Amino acid sequence: MFLGRVVGEVWATKKAQDLHGLRLLVVEALDERREPGAKKVTPVVAADPLGTDIGEHVIVAFGKAARVATLGADGDYAFEAAIVGIVDDFDAPLAPARWRTEKIQERGKGGS
């Protein structure tokens, strides 16, 4: 699992049967978004079973975990990434300051 931020949504008319009805969000790993000059950003596409808003911080899981989080059990489904948690706050005193967004910083419990 990784800590990321929802940066957008994606739509596809032609897609695998199992993706119909799934909301698909684009997520960037947290650290990468925070560096404007960063050379590489990974645009992960994740199913969203939680009703996440653009801009929110999330925990993304892959593989079986993503299918369980979205549909309640693993099975023959054509996706392998999902948002498994919407982050309320995180306390990362040893992490780079740039991991924190304004939104989360306002809530206190800061990681100075």
Add this chain to the structure above:
Amino acid sequence: MFLGRVVGEVWATKKAQDLHGLRLLVVEALDERREPGAKKVTPVVAADPLGTDIGEHVIVAFGKAARVATLGADGDYAFEAAIVGIVDDFDAPLAPARWRTEKIQERGKGGS
């Protein structure tokens, strides 16, 4: 899953039995293509069950999800990547502007 762009097609005469009849496309992660000076591009090879054109934006899935998308179920197949969706549009207001191609920008619903 990741958001990418189809940059080409690949042909192999000698290959695993299960790959016969599968169209194999070369996909770059979206962000990477947009940076001419980027040091690292990952040429993913994905099965294409959707009839994707060169240049189109796609969602690529790995592992079981790729086999389900291509053959309807998981099983003992010799591939682990497939295009699971052809992107019509995406709205990524928080993503770098360079993620958008001209083609998609023309369609409106911009992410500026």
Add this chain to the structure above:
Amino acid sequence: MFLGRVVGEVWATKKAQDLHGLRLLVVEALDERREPGAKKVTPVVAADPLGTDIGEHVIVAFGKAARVATLGADGDYAFEAAIVGIVDDFDAPLAPARWRTEKIQERGKGGS
């Protein structure tokens, strides 16, 4: 599995059912934390079945291994990363000196 350091904790009210009751820690790969100017840090989120403190060095495992370490067996659970060991010490004579933290260096058995 990789060698990392716990840099923080993360909380989520809205999350997959299986994540309730799990402590979720943020872990950085060891090498990355040691380079202040590094361009890319991967904020892995891992379940913590061992009672790890912030700042400790850990071994993180993914997939089935993470579920076994946390719940004693694999199953349909919505997570795929966990701390499987808290590092007492490591002897890495051929690794970069910066991999060692002060805390571990004080314990002797150095890798200089």
Add this chain to the structure above:
Amino acid sequence: MFLGRVVGEVWATKKAQDLHGLRLLVVEALDERREPGAKKVTPVVAADPLGTDIGEHVIVAFGKAARVATLGADGDYAFEAAIVGIVDDFDAPLAPARWRTEKIQERGKGGS
């Protein structure tokens, strides 16, 4: 799956039982080899069920797909990467020119 080039072969006397009799090749992702100053090359080791020559372009698959391609079915085998196709040619008009080797360029069907 990724598109790579076979750069060498590796021998091991002490190895997991399942690796006996398997030819093990070293493969570099295509893009990386093409950049002399690239900072990071990933030396993937893949089983070769196809009789690939050093220097040839290949498609490499991981996990179950690698075991199926090598042994006809998945099972408890101690490897997770294999060459699943030897590339005859590829047409990648949108990919960097440096992806093409001299060998393949000579065959025509160029991607210029």
Add this chain to the structure above:
Amino acid sequence: MFLGRVVGEVWATKKAQDLHGLRLLVVEALDERREPGAKKVTPVVAADPLGTDIGEHVIVAFGKAARVATLGADGDYAFEAAIVGIVDDFDAPLAPARWRTEKIQERGKGGS
């Protein structure tokens, strides 16, 4: 699987039950160790069923393959990386010269 070099060993008193009795080594991907100024090294932790010495070149496998190599079969075990082969020699005429260590170069069968 990837080609790496054992750079150290790691000890953990508090760990998942399945890790007791397993020797845990720290492995760097080969290419990365060879570049002193490289920005990113991945300290993989792998179980060692083969009695590998520090400094030796190894083939590391992940997931099911790692469990099979270590315990003879897959199962609910809390690890997902293992050394599956100790490299005697490798012949990589197309790979960067820095991939070779002194130790292996002395044995002849060079890749120059």
